[in-house]
Amino acid sequence: MVKLYDTGVYLLSGKEIVCDDPHAAEQIKHKTGKQAAIEQAKRGTIAYSILKAHNTSSDEAKLQLKFDALTSHDITYVGIIQTARASGMTEFPVPYVLTNCHNSLCAVGGTINEDDHMFALSAAKKYGGVYVPANLAVIHSYNREMMSKCGRMILGSDSHTRYGALGTMAVGEGGGELAKQLLRKTYDLAAPAVIGVYLAGKPQPGVGPQDVALSIIGKVYDNSYVKNKVMEFIGDGVYNLDVEFRNSIDVMTTETTCWSSIWCTDEKVRHYYEVHGRPEDYRELKPAEIAYYDGLVYVDLAKIKPTIAMPFHPSNIYTIEELKANPLDIMHKVQTEARQQIDNPDITLDLVSKVRNGEIYVDQGLVAGCSGGTYDNIVAAANILDGQSTGNGVFTMSVYPGSQPAYIELVKNGAVAALMDAGVIVREAFCGPCFGAGDTPANQEFSIRHTTRNFPNREGSKPNEGQISCVALMDARSIAATARNGGKLTAATELDTHYHTPAYAFNRSIYDKRVYNGVGKADLSVELKFGPNIKDWPVIPSLTDHLLIKVISYITDPVTTTDELIPSGETSAFRSNPLRLAEFTLSRKDPAYVGKAKAVQQYELKRETGEDPSLLSEELKKVYAKIKAIPGYARLDAKKAGIGSTIFASKPGDGSAREQAASCQRVLGAWANLAGEYATKRYRSNLINWGMIPFLVNGEPKFRKDEYIFIPDVKAAILDGRKEIKAFIVGENVQEISLSVGDLTSDEKDIITAGCLINYYRE
Known part of the structure; x- marks a missing residue:
């Protein structure tokens, strides 16, 4: 209750x-x-x-705020270090842990993962950081075991940076906020x-x-x-x-x-x-x-009863008891709601077929990562499965211990043997299952997981390509109970299990032998190791006096996740190459986005070389003619108005802290987002750190997709902290509207007007 x-x-x-x-x-x-x-x-x-x-x-x-330590994994640390390096960083001022738990499998089609890992090791040596090799620990397991401290604060570039149970206040943020700490600046908030x-x-x-x-x-x-x-x-x-x-x-x-x-x-x-x-x-x-x-x-x-979060959000909960008592109606309801979240009308989604003879059958069980792969959870699963079998049908189960020290204890106390004897595959420390890089379900499979998220664009699903799987979140105990029944959904409370957790002994020598700890030992003579697909950030323009933005994507879903803004999974191979990664922006939500963004960006690139934007195309000639007909703007100098793209989303930014959700839009020429509200502080911070204005729209938007919005004197409005910012929709007719940005700190105003965090610190 x-x-x-x-x-x-x-x-x-x-x-x-x-x-x-x-x-x-x-x-x-x-x-x-x-x-x-x-x-x-x-x-x-x-x-x-x-x-x-x-x-x-x-x-x-x-x-x-100034944090005691920082932490990143191998989807985010290259961009953060590149940002801080371009901004003048000479050493890590606090312990900075670089783990390799997201891209530890062989890469296909982009950056070879080990290139990034060698970049991180060289950075740890050059700037004085901690390097945790691949498969040794997932990011949060390592920080719990080695970096937590009562009263400490840790900032991480992963949204699940949470060590509160150990007395450490931890915050998951976008990479820009870590770059600020590396530059000895502060994290500012009310x-x-x-x-x-x-x-x-x-x-x-x-x-x-x-x-x-x-x-x-x-x-x-x-x-x-x-x-x-x-x-x-x-x-x-x-x-x-x-x-x-x-x-x-x-x-x-x-x-x-x-x-x-x-x-x-x-x-x-x-x-x-x-x-x-x-x-x-x-x-x-x-x-x-x-x-x-x-x-x-x-x-x-x-x-509290055994609970399941049905597709496609951790808040979509039912008790397993109520789900089993009314399986057809609830599965039909979930299936109908899930289809409404998917833009592809042709996609097939059939959860009702998972109900057979009044019972619900799942195809896969998984216990992994920072939430599921703890010592206690895995021991409990072994208690349930000891001497049992997961069967040799469709159902499969995998377990990923969160760290090698936990793994070796599970081996010693027989938990791994019990799981493997029951048919469970025991794997290495790896975060991949949480975002579609490990144990990816097949099309139409129903997977139950003790992991962190079950959004529609994670775990390998590609709804816009017709590929869909349904992930539900459950506890390791009920997943093991379900596995014991060959995939028939079962709450752990339905079984009479004797739970016994052997005392845990932490083997620190595993880390001492493999982890490079360079804290306080920066050596600027060390050369950074760059793989061929590790690229610098492109030049980002500073904010102009006026702004002309085109709404090229219009999303009305109740919430838009970061996985929809920049998909996880296959995109990770390009994580260290900003321009290549940007090709995936909104690819699962709005496949036309990238082409439209590039077309608008060409206008801006020509404006930056001195060409008159009002003469660049018939489209812009008409737009500027309407703008100059607005009283007071007849003599507008079009060269002083930046041109870019924007998206509207009702509530963007739920989910991952990955700054790429914002930076990919920016490198394609975006100047802003328009939103009813922002789902998280971290996404709004990512926008600001990449020089994108986090506009708020009050009520139902009056603009439509493919219309332009002209925002005169926008630079002054940001610097002055105006509560209301005048703008004009330039569509078939011209209509004045009001936008806002909420409260901005002095630094945030300067970052936006500078164009991005890198520009701000260079200046």
Whole structure:
């Protein structure tokens, strides 16, 4: 059971909840003998103390943060280092961990993965970083094991950068924000609200962390209850959960769209640090005697049931019990809703056929990555499958331990043997299954996964090409129970299993023997190793006085994910070549986008060489004739108006932190996005860092696809921080509209007008 409070709450001594109502002060005075002032009580949260310790500004409302460490993987680190290098970086000022867990398979058709890995190793040596070789650990497993510390803050270029259960506030962001930290700049944001997540009780046997996480996501995603806020986990239920159970819940907080997370710590966390050879990195974190939260999510762990997130979002949840009780109706409902998210009307999607004789049958089970591949999850799966068989039919199951230290313990205690004996394939540490580079389901297959996401354009699906698979998220325990029944959907609570988790011993020598740790040992004499497909960023123009943008893509879906803006999977082979990668922009959502963007970009390239844009084509002659007919613009100098493309999307940016979702649009000549709202802060930040204006459109857009929008004096409007920016739709007729950009920091204004982060720091 998950309940949301519709008011803020006071928490007394970490246990008692008092709603913020007219009687709150009286109740608190009676219980504690103290007065309760909201502003003082807000300083009682764990989040407040950590943010304060990392804030370099004198204003508590406007934070300027410096992080203790940074982390990236091999889809993102080349672009980040190239950006920082082009901006004047000479060394990594804080520990920077470069893991190789996303592109550790052989590349086909683009950058050879090992070229990027050798670039990263040379960068770690040159600038003083940490290099984790391929298949040794997934990014978040390594950082939990080696980089977490109570009270620390870590910034990562992966959206699932979350180490709150270990007392570390971690944030997943686009590469531009890491480049700023590498350049000794700050991460700027308004102080986020803090939402308490009160865990009560204890889960029943067979209920796992994914069940808890999905139950929370299902309650808070659609209503944006925690969007861009900090989730602070408190309550007696925390102490009933093992640390790895907490870690698996924590990493899924990303799917709520919260900004970061933090948990109170206890003796179990102390033991975690001791086992990992870092007892000095533990300290107790807990709220003050009186702490105030801007909202509260109350979770009764005892009432959580095995849960499944059906296609195509982690918030589309059902209990397995209710799904099995009414399979045909629910599968038909999910199938109908799923089809509405796919633009290809010819695609076949048939979930109803997975129901046979009243039972639901799945084709594949997978336990992997930062959410599923923990030691405890895999041991629990082995407990269920010990002495059993997954069968020799269509159903297959794979397990990916999150790190080699976890893997070797699973080998020693017999868990790997039990899984393999049951027919499970045990693989290396690899994030690929989460984005379609490992165990990719066949067309029309139904896959159940303890991973992080189940968007329609992930796991290898290509809806615009007729290729579709349906992924549902489940806990490792229920996946193992389903495997034990040959693919018949089964909740782990339906089985009578004796769960036994052998004590974990961390073998640090595995890392000591293979990881290069150059922190504090920068050597500028080292030459960076460039493979032939590792390219520099192209030159990006600075913002002009005026702007003329063409709406070349118009997306009305409720949410547009980063996987739709720039697909994962096959595009990764070109991740280090900005121009080649840009060829995939919106390829699964709007295949015509790239051609249209290039056509508009040609106008801008000619303008930059001094040609008069109003004379470049019949189309532009008509557009400029209409603009010059607007009162006050008869003498407009067209050479001072940049020309570019833009997209409209109702709510873009849910999902990955990959900056390529923005940078690919930019290198194709985009100047802006138009949106009703932005799904995440990180996508909006990516736009800004690439010099793209994050315009907001109030209400139903009045412009249409392929129409131009003229924004006069846009540079001045950005620098002046105008709340409303005048613009004109230049279609069949000219219509004045108003746009806005929300609040921008001083640096953000300068970055946008400079054209991008690289230009800003060069200047």
